[in-house]
Amino acid sequence: MIKKLRLLLWIAIIGCVGLAAWMAYYAKTPLNIRPDAQEITIKPNSSLRSIAKQLVAQGVLKTEWPFVLLAKVLKKEPYLQAGDYTLNKNINPYQLLLSLNHGKSTQGSITFIEGKTFKQMRQRLAKNDAIKHTIHGLSDAEVMQVVGRGEHHAEGLFFPDTFYFDRGTLDTVVLKRAYEIMQNRLTKAWATKADGLPYKTSYDALIMASIIEKETGKASEREMIAGVFINRLRIGMRLQTDPTIIYGMGDDYQGNIRRKDLVKDTPYNTYTRSGLPPTPIAMPGLASIEAALHPANTKALYFVGKGDGSHAFSNNLADHNRAVVKYQLQK
Template identity: 45%
Template sequence: MEARIMDVSPIRVVLALALWVLLMMGASSYYVWNWLRTPQNIVLQDNVYIIERGSTLHGVAKDLNKKGLIRWPRLWVFYAQLQNLSKIKAGEYQLAQRESPLSLLSRFQTGELLQYHITLVEGRTLTDFITTLHRHQKLSKTLVDKNYAKIVAELGLSIEHPEGYFFPDTYQFVRGDTDKDILLRAHLRMNEVLHQEWINRAEGLPYKTAYEALIMASIVEKETGAVFERKEIAGVFVRRLQKNMRLQTDPTVIYGMGELYDGNIRKKDLRTPTPYNTYTMHGLPPTPIAMPGKEAIRAALHPASGNNLFFVAKGDGTHYFSATLDEHENAVQKYQKSRRSNYRSSPVELRLEE
């Protein structure tokens, strides 16, 4: 009996052990691979996971393990390193209802971050834009309590007055973006739109520069919310400029009044000179008074032809246009017996000496 035991070949023992090790390795590899690929339920609020800036793969693995999203953080990291997938991207991720360790790693590699959007509305001022930006909780606020000069400096722009220089549109962003990021994108977009519209402008316009067209566009934007009227209103103002008539538009007066405006315009306000009071000055105001959209810019550069020199708000969001002062005064009596807080201006030959 002892002889038979002694006859067992050492080679066979080694081979048996090797086979056992291989089998165990194969089983372990299969188990690990199956774990990496198997989806499991995500138990996070709104299924949102955040990787902070500066986070490491090891740190994220520990956090995922703590939140119950992966069972073996070291194996997850080892696999990522083995596959050269260690560079994850910081940000906010919208996870599916079920995710596997591999799908999580893939998400963090591609950087498909959760997107938000914010709309900057036409006809608003830069102050309004910043207020809108600061209301969004996902945007970082860097321009709090800063005046226009400081904002221009923070943005690094080579402009004197920022009004009108930011294109109203809907912008997408991700968590961690700042108010500056959105404004810089809006500024770049405005430059692109204005440049394209300027090179395609109509002939014979009374503008020396694209900036003057931007000023006019801001006035047109404030005058009407009716898209079909914009070119007609632009035509009235262009003809008034060409005839050296005052623009006499209330939105410029309101802008010049600043915080003194309480919702009403009085005769004394129309007679009080400011750089923006187009009832007392000729020509365009020194800067835009709001952020014009593309249609207002296009209207300023492609005004409607005709003889109209006046218009008055009808009270339904549209205007009545007139070619003569008599016709206009009759329309004023009909449509505007008193100025209201929502009154849109109606150019009229105001007698300032009265």
């Protein structure tokens, strides 16, 4: 009788050791779910067995019971959380349990790009499926009533960056973050501006920064381009910058500026009107804001594109005309 008990005990011990070894092997073996990564969704209020079934249905697990057993042995069952998750190809069952345990659900993200307009920002927001959309049908002014300080014109008031958020976050929340960051960055930059600039307010600097953003093809030239426009403002010379013309044309712009567009007066036609346009024309980045507030010390009044993203700068019209012939008319 004692021998039989000992035998049964040894069988039990060997079985437990074998099971433990198998569980360790299973827990650490990569699932190899996809070539790169896979998005999965765990429904709210799901039990452990329901989660396992969802993982099988979504192609993550081959069978339910090993994962259920692992979760029970590690006492993770009460803490598994619903949500959207991104799984990499080498994730193993143990890492998967930890992700579900800590609620490391997939974040949404959106990138606002320097030089884009608010209209383009709204289009990007509308296409992002991680965002809860609430501003469709609202005018720009109505959006600003929600996210800003009552401004009627939204252009240029949002900071270009990549923003991360929980899935289902309101579009107004994302916009408000971008708006507040722009206000903070602009305020700090304005406090350190160079002396003698022809701006009345930081908003004027933001307008200039948006023009610099659109005119700059080579990052190292931002300060020089800013210097040219500052020089023009100081002597009362019109800015004569094409991006403002294009912005004023709106949907009528089809890729080319015609002579009639240059002479048609709009608030944004800097060929027919002196000074800055009434609002920014795009979303400037921090580098363009800094350039607007710290322009190059130059006598240049003109610049023309060389065709490679850079510009030739000139102090007078005669030199500028020669540069135009060299870089534009002899192509």
